[in-house]
Amino acid sequence: MARSLSRRQFLKLSAGALTGIAAVEMAGCGVISRPVPAPKGPRVRAGREVASVCPYCAVGCGQIVTVADGQILDIQGNPNSPINVGTLCPKGAATYQLAVNPNRWTTVKYRAPFSADWVDMPLEQAMDMVAERFKQTRDENFIATTPVGGQTKTVNQVLAIASLGGATIDDEWNYLHQKLMRAAGVVSIENQARI
Secondary structure, eight states: OOOOOOHHHHHHHHHHHHHHHHHHHHHHTTOOOSOOOOOSSOSSOSOEEEEEEOSSSSSOOEEEEEEETTEEEEEEEOTTOTTTTTOOOHHHHTHHHHHSOTTSOOSEEEOOTTOOOOEEEOHHHHHHHHHHHHHHHHHHHEEEEEEETTEEEEEEEEEEEEEEEOTTSOHHHHHHHHHHHHHHTEEEEEEGGGO
């Protein structure tokens, strides 16, 4: 005769079985169940520690960048930061890989229209190209006046240019950037942090 389990008994039996399976799996993976003592001495290689801010999002977690001879040796959370108290998210913890990466592009790359190839371009030339195209687009699409209710109103706007700011940009830069865009007549100004 089959014995029926109550719901409570089934849950207890399932939890016990899952705990046993997890313990066996962890032991097989080499997980140590006893406390591991902290390593003695400095956590990273010797160098000058510089306080910095994580570049990934608008939270502004504090980081400590260890440098020596002009090279970054390590990046870790800043325990004195009131924002993250030394902890970093997975992206922030991987900041070292962002900064010190042999595959990272360090030059301006440009792909001409209808081309399949990227070419290196000097930064000054790229900045001049952006400025020329910005001015050309503004000049070609500038709207000085528009009819409103039978009257002509001055609007001084450009609808062909949009600006999207980043969440990691500080307040001072955002203020200056917005002043520049508004002075040029750009109406579509947005920020990543609000989207």
